[in-house]
Amino acid sequence: MNLKERLQKTLSENPFKGFFKKNRLRPPGARGEKQFMELCIRCARCIEVCPYDSIKRADLFEKLQIGTPYIFPEDRACYLCMKCPEVCPTGALDNKLFEPEKVNIGKAVISQEDCLNFIYFKEEETGKITGKAMICSTCYNVCPFTDEAIVMEKYILPVITEKCVGCGICVEKCPVKTTDGKAVNVVPTGMGNEKDAGYYYRRSKILKSDPQKYKDILKGDKLIEKKQNISTFGEKKQFKYDFEINTSIEGWEMNED
Amino acid sequence: MKIKTIRRSVQIAVFLGMFIVPVLNILEIYFIxxxxxxxxxGSIAMADPLAILQAVVASKMFTYSMFASLVIPVLLVLIFGRIWCSFMCPYYLVTEMIDSIKKKLKIKTKKTEYSDHLTVKTNMFRLGFLLFGLFVMGISGIPLLNLISAPGVISSQALVLVKFGYVTFEMAFIITLIVLEFFYYKFWCRYFCPTGSFLSLIGLKRLLKVEKVNENCSMCLSCIKTCPMAINPMKDGSSVACNNCGDCVDICPDNKKTPTLKFKI
Known part of the structure; x- marks a missing residue:
């Protein structure tokens, strides 16, 4: 990292507010990370009422966020009892949230290389046997929204849908430990990632980085000129089906009346 | 009955409560x-006014629940002054314990002598530190002063200790303060504590004050010697530094004959 990037990182981003890591979640009902950090007065009430000991007080490892509540789903996930949102005194957790389905603290992501079910499927397809494979399906079985948040594709491959609330129970119970967490990890809501950034952001970055490479891209007047030359008139290309079309259906007779 | 006995029993009850409340919560009794x-x-919400102020400033939001939790603390301070510090704050109890330990071990630390000049200087320094803290907090954009709020840190660490069996790194701050307390007499309460400074600002025009009622006192100056805030209770009873602890009222020898130094509304 050169000096410019380091300066950009320290000065453009508030080090107090933007600190995201995999498998680190705020309690359910948390507002966006920035607003959460502004509102959280570290009173530890949510930690106190949590009956599952899921919410923990951040220690020195969380650097400047020391004292704020965190869920570490690898140790203990959130069981969505919804006791914590209503006790928050400043509204850092949305006081009016009672439905577990509306929680949105993260999204689980399955690593297809480490997941036992995926390995099993792959081995059955290719015929190579490594001995690691197993039909585990633990994440599917423990998910509080069975067949909604995790669905089984081809009856064997667990796939996470948009209904995932990010409680992390699958992460807690997943038997596969990798160097990078587990075979299924939770990515907290609001985690900044350049890959997830919009198309225009990426395009401008690419253009800035290597303008010579993208000389051919037309802009402004030239682009309009080229677009104007495109005509909708003229001959249309014949479209061919690569199968035969049934003109009539057996048993049906066309009524000419 | 001496004010100090009431004060000490309230302090100890609050200190024990700090450990009892998490136990009750573990048993899923969510009353406190x-x-x-x-x-x-129950349903009465109370909050540290400085914490709420910081959250409001940082987030530019003011919710109804924030206002509701301010009412009782602010009313308490407006009527009784800064009794939070002297009657309830666990850190104040710790400093008093350290003081008595020091007396038993006969460690002598120079207690700052009272002078008019010093009182003004102390008050200016406290307010200056509070403003500086708010300034830094404004730049960072999060309620940063909560990290150096001694009673809050102590109680939250007690909660973590009871619930999980360990303490987090914030405890290092309290340990540092306790070590320094052996060398500097009540320096945190008198010079730095942002919560205390803010409460004393709210209680600038409080109802309950220490006042010298009788003009002809014996001028033994024992009240000045005993005052933990190093002010002159005969004169500065309504000062921002006074936390209405009542030590001077207890110790005044003239009070036995005629009321001389009294709490007055």
Whole structure:
């Protein structure tokens, strides 16, 4: 990292507010990370009422966020009892949230290389046997929204849908430990990632980085000129089906009346 | 009955409560929940006014629940002054314990002598530190002063200790303060504590004050010697530094004959 990037990182981003890591979640009902950090007065009430000991007080490892509540789903996930949102005194957790389905603290992501079910499927397809494979399906079985948040594709491959609330129970119970967490990890809501950034952001970055490479891209007047030359008139290309079309259906007779 | 006995029993009850409340919460009795940053007793919400102020400034939001939790603390301070510090704050109890330990071990630390000049200087320094803290907090954009709020840190660490069996790194701050307390007499309460400074600002025009009622006192100056805030109770009873602890009223020898130094509304 050169000096410019380091300066950009320290000065453009508030080090107090933007600190995201995999498998680190705020309690359910948390507002966006920035607003959460502004509102959280570290009173530890949510930690106190949590009956599952899921919410923990951040220690020195969380650097400047020391004292704020965190869920570490690898140790203990959130069981969505919804006791914590209503006790928050400043509204850092949305006081009016009672439905577990509306929680949105993260999204689980399955690593297809480490997941036992995926390995099993792959081995059955290719015929190579490594001995690691197993039909585990633990994440599917423990998910509080069975067949909604995790669905089984081809009856064997667990796939996470948009209904995932990010409680992390699958992460807690997943038997596969990798160097990078587990075979299924939770990515907290609001985690900044350049890959997830919009198309225009990426395009401008690419253009800035290597303008010579993208000389051919037309802009402004030239682009309009080229677009104007495109005509909708003229001959249309014949479209061919690569199968035969049934003109009539057996048993049906066309009524000419 | 001496004010000090009442004060000490309240202090000890609050200190024990700090450990009992988490136990009750573990048993899923949610009657009292919270720490000294903010606490709910039944449905009565109370919160540290400075913490709420910081949250409001940082987030530019003011919710109804924030206002509701301010009412009782602010009313308490407006009527009784800064009794939070002298009657309830666990850190104040710790400093008093350290003081008595020092007396038993006969460690002598120079207690700052009272002078008019010093009182003004102390008050200016406290307010200056509070403003500086708010300034830094404004730049960072999060309620940063809560990290150095001694009672809040102590109570939240007590909660973590009871619930999980360990303490987090914030405890290092309290340990540092306790070590320094052996060398400097009540320096945190008198010079730095942002919560205390803010409460004393709210209680600038409080109802309950220490006042010298009788003009002809014996001028033994024992009240000045005993005052933990190093002010002159005969004169500065309505000062921002006074926390209405009542030590001077207890010790005044003239009070036995005629009321001389008294709490007055």
């Amino acid at each position: 929940k919270g720490t000294f940053y903010s606490i709910d007793i």
